[in-house]
Amino acid sequence: MAVIEAQGLVKVYRSRKSEVRALDGVDLEVEEGTVLGLLGPNGAGKTTTVRVLTTLLRADAGRATIAGLDVGRDAQAVRRMIGLSGQYAAIDENLTGRENLWMFGRLYQLSSHDAKGRAAELLTRFDLEKAGDRVAKTYSGGMRRRLDLAAALIGQPKLLFLDEPTTGLDPRSRLGMWDVIRTQVREGATLLLTTQYLEEADALADEIAVVDTGKIIARGTADELKTQVGGERIEVVVHDHDHLGRAAQLIAPDGLATIDEHSRRLTIAAEGGAQQLVEVVLRLGEEQIRIDDVGLRRPTLDDVFLALTGHAAEVEPDANDTRTDMTSEGESA
């Protein structure tokens, strides 16, 4: 049975000057015990989708249910089943980690005793035991995120929403966060997570839905998407600007090379992997074309976007972000 079902979600933000269709007909289905990754650039509609599904925002049109309950009409029942960890760690900085978890547990309608027990359990699980009685203001970015995730889990929700769980974290904290999320998944949590990174969706999600300008434009496993994009990429930077055209002809006879004139960079899809890289280097060498750099890299979100939409992933300010911008800057400082 699908735990999340959404059909034709539309959300339009109107101001005097403009009209932004944050959601333009989003359809979603997430089966119990699976992980769906919503992948897209800033402003694609990821956060808006999460906000509608978690009862924080009313959609202008369309319908969404969580375990058969309508997010609008049965909002309070929906809230009993979900846990949300938003884009910015939403914890009370003046309370300790333990107090935060106790408070959210109480507000999840646990008894004071149960909330205490659950808080202790989660602090241990998220490696916050030692910091548990320190005021959250003193926590690092990674610790805040872990506390935020712990807060989302306090009521043992059936369904977990994680909105960009690793944005703004350093690489080490990001890996730590991935471990924590993976543990949840292993224990059978149903999860919807949003991310800007293909790598992250790849690492955590069973299925990926690519979001662009308020619509789901593709859906599949990470492998399926990568195949659509054409697997890995070979990038060559030629030394001499005049050689760009000829080099492109040599390494991509079918004409499917992306040429960046400014950085003298050629990018082609490389189904043949490392072997194809060797051939490219040899062929350019035979023709005496000097190169400054060459390499094989995995497709990025940009490549997925380019392949799916024909345009690069544009970064637009998210309509919801106006209030929270300041916080994100504050946290990274």
Added chain:
Amino acid sequence: MNSLRIAVADGIVISWRNLKRVPRIPELAIFAILQSIMFVLLFAFVFGGAIPIPGGGSYREFLMPGIFVQTLAFASVTTAIAVADDMTKGLIDRFRSLPMARSAVLSGRTFADIVYNVGLLIVLMLTGLVVGWGVHSSFVDFMYGVLLLLFFTYAMAWIGVYLGLSVPTVEVAQQLGFLVIFPITFLSNAFVPTETLPAALQPIAEWNPVSALTGATRELFGNPNPYASSSFPGEHPILMSVMWTIALLVVFMPLAIRKYRAIDR
């Protein structure tokens, strides 16, 4: 009945977390008190000698009720800042995603403000006793006065909530708060008898809710109250203050609740 129990329990949890702020950021309360003490010293010792009280009486006894009202009015700015902070940090969204009573975020907030302001008031009264203020009425009248002050505080807290939910950032809450509260407290009888104001400003000062409450407090505490002039609010400060507080509540409580409910649009 069950939903009422949840509403009360959740409201208490929210009050608890708002009050935790006080010991965790002691500067907030300390600066609020220091600011008031500064006003007490400034007016009691610097300007006070130049301000005669019509009908006689000690200026310091005249001053303290004005200080009480001013401090409580400024406390609403603290509320606005705290609410704006919760909004920008995403805490309000977290609360809204929990299966808690919808009313608790605001009821808990405003209740915590009353508790906080009781604390402020006690410190200020002790300060007043030190500089020569005193209560010269019955205990019952004194308690009426205190209740009137707290009732006003409650209305001001709702104004603070409404402001906090309406502004885009914490800084704006701070600026806007001071912009509104400063003129209201100074264009009143809190520091000078209204008779000394220019004729054009006198009616404004007389009908000002701050003046009504200050006058009522002076009357109930038995402090000099030259405000009792021929104007209607001057003759009925207690009635006026109750009416004003009810009016502020009737306007700002629904506004704040509506604003809170409209966050999901």
